[in-house]
Amino acid sequence: MEIVTQNETNVTHIPQKKSLSPLAIARKKFIKNKLAMTSLIFLALVAIISCLAPYITTADITKINIGEMGLEPSSKHWLGTDKAGRDVFTRLLYGGRISLLVGISCTIFVIFIGTLIGSIAGYFGGTADSLLMRFTDLILNFPFLVFVIVLNAILFGKVSGLWVLIGVISLLYWGGIARIVRSKILAEKENEYIIAAISIGCSPAKIIVKHLLPNVLSTIIVQATITFATMIVVESALSYLGFGVPQEVPSWGNMLNSANEPDVLQYKLWIWVPPALIITLTILSINFIGEGLKDAFNPKSRR
Amino acid sequence: MSTKKSLLKEAPLLEVKNLETAFDIDGIDYNAVDNVSFKVKPRQIVGVVGESGCGKSVMSLSIMQLLPKGSGKVKSGEILFEGLNLEKLTESQINKIRGKDISMIFQEPMTSLNPVFTIGYQLQEVLFNHTKISKQEARQKAIALLKSVGISRPEKIVDEYPHQLSGGMRQRVMIAIAIACQPKLLIADEPTTALDVTVQAQILELLKDIQAVNDMSVILITHDLGVVAEMCDEVIVMYAGKIVERTDVDTLFYNPKHPYTTLLLGAIPKMEEEAERLSSIKGIVPSLTNMPKSGCRFANRCPMAMPECLTITPELAEADQGHEVACLLFETSKPREGVQ
Numbered sequence: 118m119e120i121v122t123q124n125e126t127n128v129t130h131i132p133q134k135k136s137l138s139p140l141a142i143a144r145k146k147f148i149k150n151k152l153a154m155t156s157l158i159f160l161a162l163v164a165i166i167s168c169l170a171p172y173i174t175t176a177d178i179t180k181i182n183i184g185e186m187g188l189e190p191s192s193k194h195w196l197g198t199d200k201a202g203r204d205v206f207t208r209l210l211y212g213g214r215i216s217l218l219v220g221i222s223c224t225i226f227v228i229f230i231g232t233l234i235g236s237i238a239g240y241f242g243g244t245a246d247s248l249l250m251r252f253t254d255l256i257l258n259f260p261f262l263v264f265v266i267v268l269n270a271i272l273f274g275k276v277s278g279l280w281v282l283i284g285v286i287s288l289l290y291w292g293g294i295a296r297i298v299r300s301k302i303l304a305e306k307e308n309e310y311i312i313a314a315i316s317i318g319c320s321p322a323k324i325i326v327k328h329l330l331p332n333v334l335s336t337i338i339v340q341a342t343i344t345f346a347t348m349i350v351v352e353s354a355l356s357y358l359g360f361g362v363p364q365e366v367p368s369w370g371n372m373l374n375s376a377n378e379p380d381v382l383q384y385k386l387w388i389w390v391p392p393a394l395i396i397t398l399t400i401l402s403i404n405f406i407g408e409g410l411k412d413a414f415n416p417k418s419r420r
Numbered sequence: 421m422s423t424k425k426s427l428l429k430e431a432p433l434l435e436v437k438n439l440e441t442a443f444d445i446d447g448i449d450y451n452a453v454d455n456v457s458f459k460v461k462p463r464q465i466v467g468v469v470g471e472s473g474c475g476k477s478v479m480s481l482s483i484m485q486l487l488p489k490g491s492g493k494v495k496s497g498e499i500l501f502e503g504l505n506l507e508k509l510t511e512s513q514i515n516k517i518r519g520k521d522i523s524m525i526f527q528e529p530m531t532s533l534n535p536v537f538t539i540g541y542q543l544q545e546v547l548f549n550h551t552k553i554s555k556q557e558a559r560q561k562a563i564a565l566l567k568s569v570g571i572s573r574p575e576k577i578v579d580e581y582p583h584q585l586s587g588g589m590r591q592r593v594m595i596a597i598a599i600a601c602q603p604k605l606l607i608a609d610e611p612t613t614a615l616d617v618t619v620q621a622q623i624l625e626l627l628k629d630i631q632a633v634n635d636m637s638v639i640l641i642t643h644d645l646g647v648v649a650e651m652c653d654e655v656i657v658m659y660a661g662k663i664v665e666r667t668d669v670d671t672l673f674y675n676p677k678h679p680y681t682t683l684l685l686g687a688i689p690k691m692e693e694e695a696e697r698l699s700s701i702k703g704i705v706p707s708l709t710n711m712p713k714s715g716c717r718f719a720n721r722c723p724m725a726m727p728e729c730l731t732i733t734p735e736l737a738e739a740d741q742g743h744e745v746a747c748l749l750f751e752t753s754k755p756r757e758g759v760q
Contacts (some may be wrong), residue, residue, distance in 0.1 A: 121744035135572055136538070136579055136580045136584060137581075138536065138581065139535065139536050139581070140536075190688050223596070241489075242489060243489065243490050243607055275693055280665075308531055309526050309527075309528050309531040309532045310531060310533055310535075311599075312486055313524075313532045313533070313594070314534070314545075315486060315518065315548060316484055316486060316518055316519060316523060316524045317518060317519030317523065317545065317546040317597060317598075318510075318515045318516065318517070318518040318520060318549045318550060319545070319549060320512065320517070321511070327545075328534055331534075331537075332535070332536055332538045363548065383500070409583045413610055
């Protein structure tokens with residue numbers, strides 16, 4: 118009953134490495150990408166230093182120090198002090214924690230909601246698709262800034278300010294991801310292996326989680342990095358305008374806020390240049406990582 | 421086959437009764453499968469032949485309840501599998517049957533396997549779906565299955581990804597997945613169309629061996645009459661969604677009754693003749709939206725068409741012992757008086 122083709126039997130036994138999964142191949146390609154790896158290392162450094170902030174500096178981040186207002190950088194205050202006499206370097210480190218926390222948690226929520234809604238709409242189609250997509254359109258049509266300000270005002274004081282912001286941003290930002298995931302799933306589910314999977318008795322939930330999502334994972338990961346960068350910008354922008362993280366909590370956006378005074382903008386560069394620089398560098402590196410991931414997941418690129 | 425006589429008295433494994441599958445195009449239902457009835461007995465290989473667009477694949481998808489959601493649906497008729505109407509089952513009930521009692525092999529081995537999982541994972545998946553089995557046992561079973569479909573080095577292949585295998589090997593893997601739970605019925609939808617001729621012969625041989633070992637019934641969908649002659653016990657000839665002739669394989673080749681079957685057989689190139697051009701049937705299968713409303717659907721391509729062929733719809737009826745045909749050339753196919 119066994120039929121063995123000739124060329125299969127005559128293969129000399131070459132010691133072979135274990136076959137690589139598509140994910141492992143992508144990882145190998147990513148590691149070879151110098152720019153993306155440098156960015157990753159930079160981002161990791163920023164994250165680690167921010168997390169270790171309490172061990173690196175001991176200065177109080179919220180206490181207003183009237184005696185040391187607007188001091189230039191010196192050996193005591195490496196990056197000087199701001200208008201309230203708080204150490205800029207310390208606030209930069211603590212600010213990184215907040216900015217990255219907002220960025221990461223918003224990204225996780227946005228990707229989760231977007232993927233859930235997008236994959237259900239894409240897989241089931243029909244009425245479920247229409248309902249979910251019209252809901253998505255509704256969310257996308259909300260004027261983002263106005264909504265954030267209003268919701269922030271309503272919820273302020275009831276919940277910790279930071280999590281209000283994260284919740285509001287997440288609830289308003291998943292629409293784009295849902296659309297992308299839906300269109301990807303729509304294309305992917307036409308593949309014959311999906312019919313084959315149904316024909317061996319897989320339930321819809323299993324088809325979505327085990328067969329469809331791994332095949333659109335590359336898109337989701339790339340989208341996640343882009344979302345991450347966007348979220349940091351959104352947080353900074355809102356905080357700069359004064360609608361983001363509560364004023365007493367240091368974040369990169371909050372630190373920029375003081376730059377709207379002409380005096381600071383013109384003569385006290387040390388107060389606003391460091392946070393501006395670190396925001397730019399962080400977003401740049403996240404985007405480089407995203408580009409690197411896109412290349413790594415693209416089977417046609419040979420870089 | 422020697423089993424043919426003993427098959428006659430057994431209850432059918434699958435019985436399709438007056439199946440009508442329709443596609444919704446711009447709000448109007450068009451029947452891709454129209455009033456099709458047939459039976460598959462245990463251990464029987466039934467061939468379904470016809471040109472492209474005859475409704476063969478749609479029929480098999482209807483049996484598996486795999487029609488594309490939203491556009492295609494079974495309008496009427498019954499699909500009885502061991503007496504159970506598959507049409508009436510819920511999604512989770514049919515999932516218990518798919519892959520276990522009925523399984524399917526698809527036309528395109530290159531795209532039928534999920535690119536992100538190993539061969540072993542995809543084989544084990546069907547086992548986990550339908551049996552209580554430990555991971556270790558499943559892996560052993562997967563290796564054994566790969567071996568049984570003629571893959572050498574199964575211990576190696578089990579950890580490889582689909583892109584590392586050739587088309588023929590992938591189709592073997594697909595067969596291994598399909599037979600993993602020893603189904604009673606295997607639907608093979610043009611299993612060899614995408615493969616080259618030598619591999620085709622191996623795959624058919626393999627299917628036949630597995631059928632004999634596992635005591636399965638097989639519905640073999642093909643447009644290759646050579647494959648039919650090689651494999652099948654019984655043959656159904658379909659044209660434009662309807663069965664035009666149904667008989668055993670020998671009768672079909674030596675005594676075809678329907679003009680369409682005769683023309684199909686005439687289109688097989690013969691080695692001893694030196695023909696400049698291959699003979700073909702003029703015209704094409706009418707598309708779903710252009711199907712003639714009344715009369716025989718083959719009438720406008722039929723060399724033997726009579727005036728009444730355009731108005732009277734022939735019925736599938738037994739013209740000889742065990743030989744059904746739907747053509748007005750035979751008295752039996754003419755509608756009885758008083759019945760429209």
